[in-house]
Amino acid sequence: MIRDIYTEDHDAFRESVRQFIGKEIVPNIPEWEAAGIVPRELFTKAAEIGINGLQIPEEYGGGGVDTFKFNAVVLEENGYAAATLGGLQVHLSTVLPYFLELANDEQKARWFPGFASGELVSSIAMTEPGTGSDLAGMATTAVRDGDDFILNGAKTFITGGINADLIVVVARTSKGHENRRKGLSLLVVEAGMDGFSRGRNLDKMGLKAQDTAELLFDNVRVSAANLLGAEGEAFTMLTANLPQERLTIAVTAQATATAALNLAIEYTKDRKVFGKSVSDFQNTKFVLADCATDLEAGQALVDRAIVALDAGTLTDADAAKAKLFCTEMQSRVIDKCLQLHGGYGYMREYPISRLYTDARVSRIFGGTSEVMRSVISKSLKL
CATH class of the missing domain: 1.20.140.10 (Butyryl-CoA Dehydrogenase, subunit A, domain 3)
Structure with a gap:
């Protein structure tokens, strides 16, 4: 049956994405699967044809589109080719919406240009060794200390966690609520912060070229300027x-x-x-x-x-x-x-x-x- 949700602009973009995947990804999949990760330069190469900056506002170097359809084109062409974008796929369609919706002007100016250029890629850390679907049972904590939060805990099964520059960590910032869903916050942890370390790149049954990490937070001092959205309302x-x-x-x-x-x-x-x-x-x-x-x-x-x-x-x-x-x-x-x-x-x-x-x-x-x-x-x- 004929699909009618796309326009000529989507079709032209699809052709560019298809050529990019055929040239830059498909021939390298065996090598990337053996390594357990895609190289960082893939993200900057993808940015050259506009993949990374699709929904980033134009003033920060992005495409400024307000539709999901271009993202869907990327996902589809990647799937049709049985290929992989590594953690970039999660960054674009799962994590980036949080930044687009919740980031303040200062955060947008700090991070969005890097998103558009491919120099920054994000991941999100929800799952913990002891909790899966029960987000309200989060054990990772972030205690306020002046203008910072002191973050402690561990996360696992984090897609793109090895390559990510920015990781949105879900942590409990306050306790004692009648409603367990209250008191969770989103903190953006940056690569290189003291006390933040990455554990194993987990050995999975499939998705071999997509890095999946264990992440550890040992008294990581995260500035309150890296709080994404309202404190305590992460759920x-x-x-x-x-x-x-x-x-x-x-x-x-x-x-x-x-x-x-x-x-x-x-x-x-x-x-x-x-x-x-x-x-x-x-x-x-x-x-x-x-x-x-x-x-x-x-x-x-x-x-x-x-x-x-x-x-x-x-x-x-x-x-x-x-x-x-x-x-x-x-x-x-x-x-x-x-x-x-x-x-x-x-x-x-x-x-x-x-x-x-x-x-x-x-x-x-x-x-x-x-x-x-x-x-x-x-x-x-x-």
């Missing part, structure tokens, strides 16, 4: 950005599942068994037909959600529906497409194997499928 600010974060995951899931279908079609046409192409067998045709139908449904859901996000009407429940459907569908489709590759699909030299292992975390991060079902059921007054 509300975090939940306000969840629809975009979950839509970002849905867009990526949809795109990588599409890539898997394209790979399977190409492979089954070329692969010969029993004297004919694998694609000639009725089972192959039926499996691919099911995948194509699933993808069409997912695309319709994603496109409606993108339009709703731009209009400011995307609800928590609708974003959860998009993430739940697309990530569950992603796993089904990629699994079927790998099966059609036979034993070769299990070999890491084939992109389908990377798509398979990368996809598994989609049903976990940004809120598990179980959490999505809980969000949706609440909207049904259950």
